[in-house]
Amino acid sequence: xxxxxxxxxxxDQPLNGLELGERPEPEARPGWTTVTVKAASLNHxxxxxxxxxxxxxxxxxxxxxxxxxxxxxDGNEVVLHxxxxxxxxxxxxxxxxSILTERYQGTFAERVTVPRWNVLPKPKELSFEExxxxxxxxxxxxRMLFTNAGVRPGDSVLVQxxxxxxxTAAIALGKAAGLRVFATxxxxxxxxxAVELGAVEAYEPGARLPQRVDAVIxxxxxxxxxxxxxxxxxxxxxxxxxxTSGDRPSHAxxxxxxxxxxxxxxxxxxxxxxxxxxxxFCAATGVRPVIDEVLPLDRARQGFEKMASGDLFGKIVLxxx
Numbered sequence: 196x197x198x199x200x201x202x203x204x205x206x207d208q209p210l211n212g213l214e215l216g217e218r219p220e221p222e223a224r225p226g227w228t229t230v231t232v233k234a235a236s237l238n239h240x241x242x243x244x245x246x247x248x249x250x251x252x253x254x255x256x257x258x259x260x261x262x263x264x265x266x267x268x269d270g271n272e273v274v275l276h277x278x279x280x281x282x283x284x285x286x287x288x289x290x291x292x293s294i295l296t297e298r299y300q301g302t303f304a305e306r307v308t309v310p311r312w313n314v315l316p317k318p319k320e321l322s323f324e325e326x327x328x329x330x331x332x333x334x335x336x337x338r339m340l341f342t343n344a345g346v347r348p349g350d351s352v353l354v355q356x357x358x359x360x361x362x363t364a365a366i367a368l369g370k371a372a373g374l375r376v377f378a379t380x381x382x383x384x385x386x387x388x389a390v391e392l393g394a395v396e397a398y399e400p401g402a403r404l405p406q407r408v409d410a411v412i413x414x415x416x417x418x419x420x421x422x423x424x425x426x427x428x429x430x431x432x433x434x435x436x437x438x439t440s441g442d443r444p445s446h447a448x449x450x451x452x453x454x455x456x457x458x459x460x461x462x463x464x465x466x467x468x469x470x471x472x473x474x475x476f477c478a479a480t481g482v483r484p485v486i487d488e489v490l491p492l493d494r495a496r497q498g499f500e501k502m503a504s505g506d507l508f509g510k511i512v513l514x515x516x
Contacts, residue, residue, distance in 0.1 A: 198304035199495035209245035221308035234327035235302040260302035264326035272317040318478035328484035332360030338465035344410035348373030357389035371482040420444035432458040485509030
């Protein structure tokens with residue numbers, strides 16, 4: 196079957212390790228099901244995999260892709276939850292988590308095999324392309340906002356780095372949930388898009404906000420860290436799920452954090468139950484993932500290049516058969 200896969204690890208030039216071509220069909224396993232992939236979305240995790248983060252060389256070649264929506268063996272339209280336990284059957288309380296493409300072949304292929312536990316019904320209101328955007332970036336944003344930041348309608352939130360998948364999701368979800376959302380971006384066009392998506396206002400990074408916010412959604416890291424901390428009201432929460440600009444800010448802002456009793460919360464992905472809630476939320480409210488571009492699987496390299504450059508707003512989706 197045709198697939199996009201990591202053939203080599205290159206920490207400096209990750210796309211050098213990306214290849215497109217034939218790979219073996221998925222092997223049947225007890226308790227697993229094979230899904231025909233209709234759509235799969237790119238994540239920065241796929242670039243990190245090509246750099247060898249979470250993907251050891253002995254696991255190569257590895258088909259990339261965490262997210263997918265498709266048709267299961269019984270003809271049902273489904274969405275995949277990409278967090279898999281060590282046994283491959285759910286994630287127990289003391290069990291190490293794994294994401295597709297770390298131990299198990301991923302979704303950038305015509306077919307993928309996953310545990311039946313990891314398959315959820317796709318709401319009829321969502322297209323395959325829309326549903327494929329949800330399990331990583333949108334689920335991450337959902338957990339950051341509603342589980343770890345604990346915001347409720349009427350609260351205020353700052354979303355750093357508008358344009359990325361998680362940030363875009365946080366703006367759209369926040370607006371739909373009745374939050375007062377502010378956003379930042381270095382790019383004027385992305386700031387305009389953020390406002391169109393539901394932000395009250397979008398600013399250049401580091402700009403003073405009209406008010407202190409209840410929570411900050413932080414995925415940029417070092418470049419925006421001080422601004423994130425300084426933008427919080429006393430007792431506010433910054434939730435961090437990534438550090439695309441690096442994980443070592445020049446100033447940790449420790450004095451401000453303890454003096455104002457701020458909370459710093461790490462967040463990674465989300466649970467199967469949260470994904471089920473997110474699917475229902477999107478179906479009920481009409482909020483939909485922002486898709487930058489849809490490409491056929493054989494043009495996956497073009498999608499990777501666009502994501503690596505940062506020249507996108509929303510998600511890039513690859514379509515299969």
